[in-house]
Amino acid sequence: MIAYLNGKFVYKSPALVHLDVNGVGYEVQISLNTYSKIQDLDKGTLHTCVLIREDAHTLYGFFDIAEKEIFLQLISVSGIGASTARAMLSFMKPDELVRAIVQADFKTLEGIKGIGKKTAERLVVELRDKLAKHSFESNISPLKHNTLHQDALNALMALGISRMAADQAITNVIQSDPTQNKIEDIIKLALKRL
16 A cells, blocks of 8 residues: 655644645644654655545554554554554553563553553453564664663574563663673673573
């Protein structure tokens, strides 16, 4: 269908944008997460997903591919529609949402408008393993500028460990011993925590 749109933002609100692509105006539904990243931009690219129902053709846009992939995973769950998935991505950053699902943090999930206990349980049951195995580009810890952290993360991912699991293990190692300055030691200690 339409993989992405690149053009000028003619109108922006926290819920939708109008994007002018070579004279054609597209109305694109967005999350607050995407809005926060484009609010100061005059032009840009949105990765898109078109959902077709009997009564509407709706275009959803995302600042990065990782958020789009999470949206697609969310709407694959029975009982989660596009509006609920968009609300979830507006309530939490994509990496926080993935972490809540992978760690079965029901309290956090139930705190999202429209998500009850059964839906939170269904999200965890259906998506936990899929999200844990998948690496999302936006799922980078606040320590991303730390080269030791990034190098260790790249090494563990090269070994086939999911980004989320590797990131969590490395973060734990660095937090437990901030003086750690050898990449080999960080990787070894992180492997022990996996």
